Amino acid sequence: MSKKRSIARIGIIGGGKFGEMHLRAFTQLERDGQAKLVALCDINEELLAKRHREYGVKGYTDYAEMLAKEDLDGVTVVTPDHLHRRFVVGCLKAGKHVLVEKPLDVTVEGCDEMIAEADKAGRILQVDFHKRFDPYHRQLAARVAAGAIGNPLYGYAWMEDRIEVPRDWFPHWAPQSSPFWFLGVHMVDLIRFCTRAKGVSVFASGAKKKLASLGIDAWDCVNARIVFDDGSTFAVDTSWVLPDRFEAVVNQGIRIVGTEGAIEVDSQNRGAEACTAAEGQQTWNLGFFLEERDKDGSTRWSGYGIESIADFAHNVNFLLRGGSLEQLAGKFVDGREAREATKIAVAAHESLATGKLVACSA
Numbered sequence: 223m224s225k226k227r228s229i230a231r232i233g234i235i236g237g238g239k240f241g242e243m244h245l246r247a248f249t250q251l252e253r254d255g256q257a258k259l260v261a262l263c264d265i266n267e268e269l270l271a272k273r274h275r276e277y278g279v280k281g282y283t284d285y286a287e288m289l290a291k292e293d294l295d296g297v298t299v300v301t302p303d304h305l306h307r308r309f310v311v312g313c314l315k316a317g318k319h320v321l322v323e324k325p326l327d328v329t330v331e332g333c334d335e336m337i338a339e340a341d342k343a344g345r346i347l348q349v350d351f352h353k354r355f356d357p358y359h360r361q362l363a364a365r366v367a368a369g370a371i372g373n374p375l376y377g378y379a380w381m382e383d384r385i386e387v388p389r390d391w392f393p394h395w396a397p398q399s400s401p402f403w404f405l406g407v408h409m410v411d412l413i414r415f416c417t418r419a420k421g422v423s424v425f426a427s428g429a430k431k432k433l434a435s436l437g438i439d440a441w442d443c444v445n446a447r448i449v450f451d452d453g454s455t456f457a458v459d460t461s462w463v464l465p466d467r468f469e470a471v472v473n474q475g476i477r478i479v480g481t482e483g484a485i486e487v488d489s490q491n492r493g494a495e496a497c498t499a500a501e502g503q504q505t506w507n508l509g510f511f512l513e514e515r516d517k518d519g520s521t522r523w524s525g526y527g528i529e530s531i532a533d534f535a536h537n538v539n540f541l542l543r544g545g546s547l548e549q550l551a552g553k554f555v556d557g558r559e560a561r562e563a564t565k566i567a568v569a570a571h572e573s574l575a576t577g578k579l580v581a582c583s584a
């Protein structure tokens with residue numbers, strides 16, 4: 223890694239649905255002079271050609287070749303949930319800083335391996351839990367941390383996708399994931415962002431009806447009750463079978479009740495609604511992602527979905543400019559912090575399989 227450089231050179235592994243969000247984030251940063259989007263790796267050659275047309279990005283089908291041929295400071299991993307580990311470990315071993323999509327891994331052992339590699343390499347291991355960049359959630363967390371609702375007692379968080387997500391976006395890997403891996407970890411991380419508590423035990427139940435009827439062997443919903451080490455209990459409901467005619471792709475929100483008050487965010491319906499003949503009833507979470515025209519006519523992407531990814535480049539730039547990992551500690555979701563969400567999700571899936579209350583691992 224060049225010591226003279228002050229702008230991060232970035233590669234991306236996985237150029238699918240959410241990989242495009244990474245392509246937009248780094249394209250935007252490049253336009254703003256804050257990063258250089260160097261290359262994209264994906265096993266799908268047709269997709270690589272499409273992404274080259276759209277973003278002018280050089281493509282590789284083998285990430286090891288990309289690492290060997292390109293001078294990269296950081297790599298982002300946007301492959302399916304169960305395929306993060308190999309790429310994260312490989313990139314850290316090659317001395318690259320890494321941003322990985324949530325969940326860090328679907329096993330606690332996988333998280334431990336990644337954390338150990340990051341420690342050994344002295345590199346950033348950051349996880350894209352973008353709920354922490356949503357200004358409404360930041361306000362929620364700040365107020366809870368300031369004691370506005372006293373000590374958290376209990377709460378409820380929900381996140382639900384329209385059925386198009388597992389049915390049309392990734393039916394091939396939905397069985398290896400679940401609504402809890404795909405959505406629930408976001409809400410678990412958001413709860414932890416507010417309360418800082420760690421999971422103690424989980425009881426979860428779920429159902430396989432709708433997707434199974436479409437030939438996809440995946441959970442329709444996973445509903446968990448989580449006890450935390452501050453004595454609070456949260457219900458987290460997740461599903462990805464909302465009907466096609468639901469008003470938004472995602473429905474989500476959170477409510478926390480404490481000894482001195484309650485606080486709540488409807489994270490989906492933020493007050494903008496429409497009903498049109500062509501599209502029916504709609505709501506928009508414009509804070510997450512916005513595509514507009516810049517003054518020169520080029521596309522400008524913004525929103526907390528973009529900022530959360532951009533934060534990685536800012537962290538790498540900080541190191542390139544002489545900052546230290548110690549100075550960054552606690553200022554982004556690192557491997558140890560993300561491991562807490564994985565611990566809870568692993569216990570939830572064990573509870574699903576056994577029908578029992580499951581203790582979170584240490």
Ligand SMILES: NC(=O)c1ccc[n+]([C@@H]2O[C@H](COP(=O)([O-])OP(=O)(O)OC[C@H]3O[C@@H](n4cnc5c(N)ncnc54)[C@H](O)[C@@H]3O)[C@@H](O)[C@H]2O)c1
Pocket residue numbers: 235236237238239240241263264265266269283285300301302303305323324325350352391392404
């Ligand atoms: N932060 C968020 O809100 C958010 C939203 C959606 C998805 N995600 C996460 O992003 C990740 C990707 O999800 P997605 O919806 O983009 O999935 P996707 O299936 O659309 O894309 C995954 C891509 O990885 C590629 N890939 C698979 N194996 C590969 C390999 N061996 N080498 C290189 N490329 C490979 C596939 O060809 C595909 O293009 C998942 O972990 C998901 O949970 C996060």
